[in-house]
Amino acid sequence: MDRRNSAQSPQAVADAFDQGRLTQARQLAGMTKKGLAERIGVTPAAVGQYETGVSRPRPDLVPRLADALGVPPAFFLLGRPHGRLDGSIAHFGSPRSARAYQRARAAAFVEQVWELAHALESQVGLPPVVLPNPSGGEVHSGVESPGDPARAARALRRLWELGTGPLSHLVRHMEAHGIVVVFLPPGEDDEDDKDTVTVDAFSTSRLPRPIVVLTANRCDDVHRHRFTAAHELGHLVLHGDAASGDVRQEREADVFAAEFLTPRDSILPELPDRLDLRGLVELKRTWGVPVDSLLHRCREAGLISDSAASRAHRRLKTLRDQPGFAAEPIGGHPDEQPVLLHRAFELAASQTGLTTELLAAQLAWPVSRVRELLDLPDLPDHRPALRPVP
DSSP states (O other): OOHHHHHTSHHHHHHTBOHHHHHHHHHHTTOOHHHHHHHHTSOHHHHHHHHHTSSOOOGGGHHHHHHHHTSOGGGGBTTSOOOOOOTTTSEESSTTTOOHHHHHHHHHHHHHHHHHHHHHHTTSOOOOOOOSSOSSSOOOTTOOOOSSHHHHHHHHHHHTTOOSSOOOOHHHHHHHTTOEEEEOOTTSSOTTOTTTOOOOEEEEOSSSSOEEEEOGGGTTOHHHHHHHHHHHHHHHHHOTTSOSOOHHHHHHHHHHHHHHHSOHHHHGGGSOSSOOHHHHHHHHHHHTOOHHHHHHHHHHTTSSOHHHHHHHHHHHHHTTTSTTTSOOOGGGOGGGSOOHHHHHHHHHHHHHOOOHHHHHHHHTOOHHHHHHHTTOOOOOOOOOOOOOOO
């Protein structure tokens, strides 16, 4: 008998059912307990009991659960590493408007990202985590995180030996220092529901390796994308052990991002002493930050008044399609796109023979999910082209 197939039989899965995996799969699917209950023919209370461990599903329900949630039956087996994350402690963009189910789904997604990174790290060495006092992972010893956001940004630049000038390849620097950066795959950000697109990006340092998730609504402009990435980096440095959802934290992360990308002492001598949008566009290209951020720098330095800054922001909206002001998609900036997990898989494949099928079996995921998170292209259709013989 094939022991592996026997171990994955409905009876075997029911006997070793992991209630946490059911919760994770349901949250990833964006499904309520009631919705899942209707799909498999039980009551919502029964689903709740499965997820709390009060009871286990009958063997005949295991295939129904797997089919409803789009996972292999083996997904529900106990024993695999599970990076558990509470959605209330991850740091989200737009914290006030993010709904509970969005946070739960985002947290479940981050759990999967960590599990994928953990599986790859068992075969290849990922860069060590170099952050001031992250709550998990390998830490650069002896470095304290200053409480002031701007001071913390300067300290991190020194720690990473980045100097004080324009910073290129921000995402590459983050990955090189042990931070896993990924894009949220299409279809997982409620992009079809205008009322629920509220999570811009999110991050956590509560797992053994810090993770930053970036979303598509910042990818249309590389400068906004970089600022968002720096904002999430600020959360990792400043707020690793703090509960999320505080507007003050969002402001602090913005201050960190501005100082990290445009150190005050370096950018001030280059700022125009009067409002000059064209001049700010040139600085945008040099420093890789949005014009809006540079306008804010001008205002806080006292170079322009609050009213002049407000007028400039309104003027910017009318210039969004003009040369120099138009958004630059990140597609033309490969060094600002995450590659750590993709390259780790390629290295493991070349050295150990790892395949997406083997990785999927280890994680108990669909192969398509593994390929999606590794940013691998869809499998080509290798069937030969045939035509009738005349």
